[in-house]
Amino acid sequence: MEHHKxxxxxxxxxxxxxxxxxxAIFAPGWSTIIAGVLSKNDDQQKSAIIVGILQVLLTFILxxxxxxxxxxxxxxxxxx
Numbered sequence: 458m459e460h461h462k463x464x465x466x467x468x469x470x471x472x473x474x475x476x477x478x479x480x481a482i483f484a485p486g487w488s489t490i491i492a493g494v495l496s497k498n499d500d501q502q503k504s505a506i507i508v509g510i511l512q513v514l515l516t517f518i519l520x521x522x523x524x525x526x527x528x529x530x531x532x533x534x535x536x537x
Contacts, residue, residue: 481526486513
């Protein structure tokens with residue numbers, strides 16, 4: 458749960474948050490990993506990679522896909 462909270466606190470510059478949101482629809486999990494790589498905070502990077510991998514693994518039962526979109530929406534909200 459702590460990792461999810463750190464991912465939701467990611468702030469991205471410019472239109473990157475919108476790109477992550479669009480990517481979450483077509484590549485769930487990978488969007489969270491990319492957001493983590495773009496983050497300047499080391500703790501957020503590690504958490505985003507862990508959460509992204511879980512999202513990729515859970516995509517097949519739709520949980521990961523929905524989780525990725527929710528995370529991307531939170532990142533977009535923080536970055537606006």
